[in-house]
Amino acid sequence: AQSVTQLDSHVSVSEGTPVLLRCNYSSSYSPSLFWYVQHPNKGLQLLLKYTSAATLVKGINGFEAEFKKSETSFHLTKPSAHMSDAAEYFCAWIGGYNKLIFGAGTRLAVHP
Amino acid sequence: GAGVSQTPSNKVTEKGKYVELRCDPISGHTALYWYRQSLGQGPEFLIYFQGTGAADDSGLPNDRFFAVRPEGSVSTLKIQRTERGDSAVYLCASSFEAGPGLAPTDEQFFGPGTRLTVL
Numbered sequence: 001a002q003s004v005t006q007l008d009s010h011v012s013v014s015e016g017t018p019v020l021l022r023c024n025y026s027s028s029y030s031p032s033l034f035w036y037v038q039h040p041n042k043g044l045q046l047l048l049k050y051t052s053a054a055t056l057v058k059g060i061n062g063f064e065a066e067f068k069k070s071e072t073s074f075h076l077t078k079p080s081a082h083m084s085d086a087a088e089y090f091c092a093w094i095g096g097y098n099k100l101i102f103g104a105g106t107r108l109a110v111h112p
Numbered sequence: 113g114a115g116v117s118q119t120p121s122n123k124v125t126e127k128g129k130y131v132e133l134r135c136d137p138i139s140g141h142t143a144l145y146w147y148r149q150s151l152g153q154g155p156e157f158l159i160y161f162q163g164t165g166a167a168d169d170s171g172l173p174n175d176r177f178f179a180v181r182p183e184g185s186v187s188t189l190k191i192q193r194t195e196r197g198d199s200a201v202y203l204c205a206s207s208f209e210a211g212p213g214l215a216p217t218d219e220q221f222f223g224p225g226t227r228l229t230v231l
Contacts, residue, residue, distance in 0.1 A: 041224065042224060043115070043116065043203070043221075043224045044155070044222040045222070046219055049219070090155070092154075098143065098145075099157040099160055099171070100145075100155070100157065100205075100220060102154030103154050104152075104154050105152075
């Protein structure tokens with residue numbers, strides 16, 4: 001069955017250092033993949049999406065992700081973390097009828 | 113413009129009671145989704161409306177859960193005989209449908225959720 005797996009439940013970085021949040025997918029075809037961010041008491045916000053165009057996808061707030069079919073990965077990166085990036089991040093893919101299938105989430109902590 | 117709104121933001125109820133959760137989608141969005149997010153988990157799909165009809169309700173966990181969208185805008189998720197295991201954040205999302213019979217565009221806009229606690 002198609003699914004996404006987020007490899008880390010928690011990631012902690014220092015402000016100004018790079019961020020890497022890992023997501024692997026399992027699918028027999030190239031799916032549409034997404035990264036969402038969830039700040040406390042806020043709705044999920046779309047960071048970026050891959051829909052089989054360019055494999056390197058740029059999103060909001062300096063985030064980007066690279067679709068690697070050979071590795072079945074769609075990792076989220078940012079060159080320099082900011083305190084405001086502290087949040088929960090979800091990788092997701094599109095199932096039938098456009099329903100989103102989410103991973104379990106990665107909580108990103110950013111320390112001064 | 114206004115985003116997706118959900119009311120109430122918090123709901124505390126007792127086991128066995130009936131609850132209704134409301135979602136107001138973005139104006140003009142014909143597709144509406146309900147998800148449930150348990151503590152420490154990613155959101156899980158419950159039901160999808162295309163206009164007034166439920167096109168996919170495969171995520172509803174059992175017959176205590178049902179949802180309506182009578183006029184194709186506001187939706188209500190209804191839970192009968194609540195159980196402690198129903199405690200979660202219930203999220204609503206909406207998206208734009210490009211045209212009659214066409215699938216919604218990919219981006220779903222989420223509301224802030226309703227936190228349901230069943231004591």
